[in-house]
Amino acid sequence: MIQTVLQSSSHDHADSDAAPEAVIQLQQVHKRYPMGRECVHALRGVDLEFNRGSFWAIMGASGSGKSTMLNLLGCLDRPSEGRLLIEGRDTAKLNDNELSDLRLRRLGFIFQSFNLIPQLTVRENIEMPLYYLGWEPADSAVRAGELAAMVDLGNRLDHRPAELSGGQQQRVAIARSLANDPAIILADEPTGNLDTATGEAIMDMLKNLHAQGRTIIMVTHEPDIAEHASHRLHMRDGEVDRIEC
Amino acid sequence: MNRIRIIRDVKLGVKSLMLHKLRSLLTMLGVVFGVGSVVAMLSIGEGASRQALAEIRKLGANNILINAMKPEDDSRPGRSGRTVMSVYGLLYTDEQRLKESFPSITSTAPAKILRREARLGEHTTEVRIVGTTPEWFSLVQRPLIAGRYLNALDQQTSANVCVLAELVARKLLAGHHTIGQNVRIGGDYFTVVGIIRNETASSGGVQTPDQPVDAYIPLATGRALFGDINTQRKTGQFIRERVELHQIIAQVDKIENVQATATAVKAMLERFHKQEDYKLAIPLALLRQAEETQRIFSIVLGSIAGISLLVGGIGIMNIMLASVTERTREIGIRRAIGAQRKQIILQFLIETMVLSIAGGLVGLGLGLLIPLAITYFASMPTVVTAWSLILSLSISAFVGIVFGLYPAYRAAMLDPIVALRHE
Numbered sequence: 001m002i003q004t005v006l007q008s009s010s011h012d013h014a015d016s017d018a019a020p021e022a023v024i025q026l027q028q029v030h031k032r033y034p035m036g037r038e039c040v041h042a043l044r045g046v047d048l049e050f051n052r053g054s055f056w057a058i059m060g061a062s063g064s065g066k067s068t069m070l071n072l073l074g075c076l077d078r079p080s081e082g083r084l085l086i087e088g089r090d091t092a093k094l095n096d097n098e099l100s101d102l103r104l105r106r107l108g109f110i111f112q113s114f115n116l117i118p119q120l121t122v123r124e125n126i127e128m129p130l131y132y133l134g135w136e137p138a139d140s141a142v143r144a145g146e147l148a149a150m151v152d153l154g155n156r157l158d159h160r161p162a163e164l165s166g167g168q169q170q171r172v173a174i175a176r177s178l179a180n181d182p183a184i185i186l187a188d189e190p191t192g193n194l195d196t197a198t199g200e201a202i203m204d205m206l207k208n209l210h211a212q213g214r215t216i217i218m219v220t221h222e223p224d225i226a227e228h229a230s231h232r233l234h235m236r237d238g239e240v241d242r243i244e245c
Numbered sequence: 246m247n248r249i250r251i252i253r254d255v256k257l258g259v260k261s262l263m264l265h266k267l268r269s270l271l272t273m274l275g276v277v278f279g280v281g282s283v284v285a286m287l288s289i290g291e292g293a294s295r296q297a298l299a300e301i302r303k304l305g306a307n308n309i310l311i312n313a314m315k316p317e318d319d320s321r322p323g324r325s326g327r328t329v330m331s332v333y334g335l336l337y338t339d340e341q342r343l344k345e346s347f348p349s350i351t352s353t354a355p356a357k358i359l360r361r362e363a364r365l366g367e368h369t370t371e372v373r374i375v376g377t378t379p380e381w382f383s384l385v386q387r388p389l390i391a392g393r394y395l396n397a398l399d400q401q402t403s404a405n406v407c408v409l410a411e412l413v414a415r416k417l418l419a420g421h422h423t424i425g426q427n428v429r430i431g432g433d434y435f436t437v438v439g440i441i442r443n444e445t446a447s448s449g450g451v452q453t454p455d456q457p458v459d460a461y462i463p464l465a466t467g468r469a470l471f472g473d474i475n476t477q478r479k480t481g482q483f484i485r486e487r488v489e490l491h492q493i494i495a496q497v498d499k500i501e502n503v504q505a506t507a508t509a510v511k512a513m514l515e516r517f518h519k520q521e522d523y524k525l526a527i528p529l530a531l532l533r534q535a536e537e538t539q540r541i542f543s544i545v546l547g548s549i550a551g552i553s554l555l556v557g558g559i560g561i562m563n564i565m566l567a568s569v570t571e572r573t574r575e576i577g578i579r580r581a582i583g584a585q586r587k588q589i590i591l592q593f594l595i596e597t598m599v600l601s602i603a604g605g606l607v608g609l610g611l612g613l614l615i616p617l618a619i620t621y622f623a624s625m626p627t628v629v630t631a632w633s634l635i636l637s638l639s640i641s642a643f644v645g646i647v648f649g650l651y652p653a654y655r656a657a658m659l660d661p662i663v664a665l666r667h668e
Contacts, residue, residue, distance in 0.1 A: 076581060076661050097585050104583020115578045115665070119264050132584050137253060180583070 023087055023184060023215050024050040024073060030081035031068050031238075042068040044238040045082070052183070055210040056217045057226035060235035067188075069235065070219050074107060074186045075099045087183065104132055108177030112189035114169040116161040122148060122172050123157040129180040140179075147175035151205070167198035174205055185209060187218040191225055203228045258595040261568075269600060272564045275557025276604030276644065277611060280637045282553050284612025286546035287633040289619065292626035294539035301535055303444050303453050304528035307500060308384060309507050310454065311335060311493045311514070314524045315486075330474075333522035334488035342513060343495050349502040354381040356454070356492040357467045359475060361431035363417060363460060370416040372460040374430060376467025382408075382441075384494045385454045390414075392424045392439030395463055399438075403465040407435040412457040414440045430460060433470050454494055503529045551640070557604065558644035565597050565652035576656050577664025586657035593656050597649025598642065605641030609634060 031043040042065045050056060050073075060066045071077040072084055075091055078099075084091045086102060094102065109115075116125045123144045130140035148154050151171035153164075161169050170190060177185055187206065191199030207228055210216050218229060226232050234241040262269040304310070313334035340355045357376035362369055375381070382394040390411060399406050407428065409417070417428055418437070427434045443457045477484045495510065497503045507527050514523055569576070576589055612634075616627035 071662050074581070076665075100580070100583050100585045102583075103581065107583075109581050111665070115574070115581075117575050117578060119261060128579070129582050131253075132579075132582065132588060134250075137249060176582075 021052045022049040022085075023052040024048075024217075025085040026072075026079075026082065027085075028082040029072065029079045029084055031065075031072060031077070032080045042238050043072070043079070046238075046240055048233070048240065050184075050215060050217065052215055053210075053213050054215055055207070055228070055230040056233055057229035057231070058217065058219045058233045058235060059221060059223075059226055060241070061221075063237075064235040065238040066219050066235050068238075070186060070188055070217070073184075073217055074109060075103050104129065105180060106183045108180065108182035108185045110170070110173050110177050110185065110187040110190045112192040114161070114166070114173045114193070116169055116172055116176075118161055121158050121160060122153060122164070125161065125172055126175045126179055128176060133180060143179065144175075147178055148172070150178075151175045165198075166194050167201060170194060170198075170202050171205070174202070174209075178209070182214070184215045184217065187216065189220055190218060191220070191222070199225065254591065254595050255599060258592070258599045261572075261596055262599060268564060272560055273600055273604035273607070275560035276554065276601050276641050277557075277608040279550065279554030279557040279644075280605045280608025280641050281611030281615060282550035283547060283637040283640065284609060284629065284633055285615035285619070285627075286550040287543060287636075288612070288616040288627040288629040289625065290539065290543035290546050291628040291630055291633070292616070292620075293542065294536070295628055296626050297535045297539060298532065301528050301532045304526075304531070305384065305494075305496070306529050306532055307497050307503065308528055309495045309497060309503065309510060310526040310528070311339075311495065311510070312524050312526065313488055313491045314522055316520045316522050330485040330487065332487040333520070335490040335493055335523055336517075337489050339514065339517070340490065340493050342517075343493065343510065346513070347495075347506060347509065349498050349506045350495045351498045352380050352384060352496045354378055354384045354494045355464060355490045356381070356494070357464060357471075357489070358491040359431075359467070359471055363413065363428055363430045365417040365426060365428045368417045370413060371458060372413050372430060373456055373458050374467065374471075375455075375459050375461045376464040376471075377461055378464050381454075381461065381494070384496050387441045387444060387455060390440040390442055392437070394439055394441075395461060399463045400465050403469050404463060405433060405435045405466060406438045406463065408439040408441060408461040409437055410443050410455065410457055410459040411440060412443065413460055428460075430462075431471070435460070435462060454492065500529065503527060554637075554640060554644060558601070558648040561597055561600055561645065562648035562652060564600075565593060565649055566655065568596070569593065569652050569656040572656075573659060573664045573667040576659050577661050577667065580659070580661035581665060589657040590650075590653040593653035594646065594649045597652070598645040601641045601645030601649075602638075605638050608641065609638060612637065 026046050026048040029043055029046045030041070032039050032041050034040070046069070058066045058069060068077075072079055072091075073086075075086065075094075078084075078092050078094075087106060089102065091099065091102070117128070120128075123141065126144040126147050127140045130143060135143070145154065145157065148157055151174055153168060153171055153175070156164060156168065161172065164172065185206075190206070191202055194202060203225060206216055206218070210230070216229075220226050230245065232244040234243070315331065315333055335355075337355070340353050343350055343353050354377055359374045359376075361372060361374055363372040377395070378400055379395050379397055392408070395406065395408055398404070407430065409428075414423060414437070418426060423440055424437055426437045428437055429435075443455050443459070445453050445456055473489050474485060474487045477486075495506075497506045504527070507525055507530075511525055579589060579592075613629060616629055619625050620627050
């Protein structure tokens, strides 16, 4: 099921396997933001390249800059200094609407606390990116059905998030993150609120997505979860500490 | 396709509002009462206005009424046993001049008024004798119930004929065949030739020229039988008055000329009367005045009602601000997924619009019921006009936009990173 849906929706990535291509580039990226009277220097000149189709785990103690990094990669924020290119586009030069559009078309988010909208059903939650993409209701209903079936929740479409277990909610969130057929999936502690067995199941799902050619960047502090990734980026004090492959 | 999207957006808004049914309902109530009171207030204002205007129209919008008035300094009481004679009022020559020297006056009707007892068989009643000319009936248009009006022949022959007002006819002729009866009025007999229906009203201190106790006789007959001197006996004294005419009604050709003609008539009367023993009443001026008064009345009532609408709007804004705070995380999620600021604004604006328009529609129903109840219980006339419905509904939509814009803007300006972290 996963195979068919993903192949039909991500064919444009298929031919990029041959030559590794940088889907995200960071060049001397700094991020400072005011906190009270002081200015926090969260990123201090980071140079990185994320290749298309790679699976990264970003690790580090709290305050190491990994959250700031994920916010920048997710186009929720812009660097204070330096260049951050997403598929060749410099995010510092994009306005709020253009950043929103980039998130809408190229990125998918998975959060630690699932972040489903409580008053909406599973189907409506999965449909949300399609709604902002301007899909016809009939088409997006079909697509949401396919995605729900892919995460084994085809029979829960009309349930509310509160009626689902944590693992099920995270699967809905994964389905939602895939609705717009994103090039890059950003996951912020996706297993942080789940028990080990459920967390492993979610990781299997992410590995499958990786196998289908998606770029996945995941923030985690659990080493055994990070083991699933192809690259591990350790951060410390706003700088890249080391990279394991 | 666009319509489908809007329907979906509205459905989504309704869904979010239905999450807090009681809260949404209470919020809506503000607009319900606001719109309800605007519609009700305007309908009361409109009803009162139409009633006043209808009453003034009975006076005749084209007419100028000139009434004889006993001057103040002449009305001191005479000593016991003595006779005081006061001479005042309008003159036959006044009417002549009005008719001849004012091109804008198309017609005039004089009235010589006396109070006498009328009798038919064993029935008696006090009547107001109005000695007048046939023109009266074209200037003070009242429907005939039976018979005919006075005519030129009655005038020429000083015939002893009368036209009775309905009330007088009922009192005297109860159970009899009406037309052709001989009624004794004062010391003389008059043949009833017609009965008319009164439409009396008074507005702004001006009485319609006709009264329910009227008996109309030819002016020539009145002069011949009663003369110009009227003697009334009061305890221990006689009051004698010499009055030629008590009232003259002048009809002006065009409404635009009424004011100018009235000014000229006043100037003429000032020249020929030593004392101010007359008073002009211009129904048109009263009409204008009443219209102005009613307009102000409507504005005041509408503004008071508008304030309650404003309060309703503030209630909506309050709740929407609370809702934005409560749904900060939802806003963060939507922004992270790729919703633009304007889409967040639209989402919240639709919710306030749904609240205010739904409230407006319910308020409209309330606004239609209140006037009905007022008319039923307080027998006050009320008129619900289409424009007041359109006005109040568009105001409620406007309230939705105005008071929804700020909360929606606040929602859209939230930093998605902060919003996502919000608990």
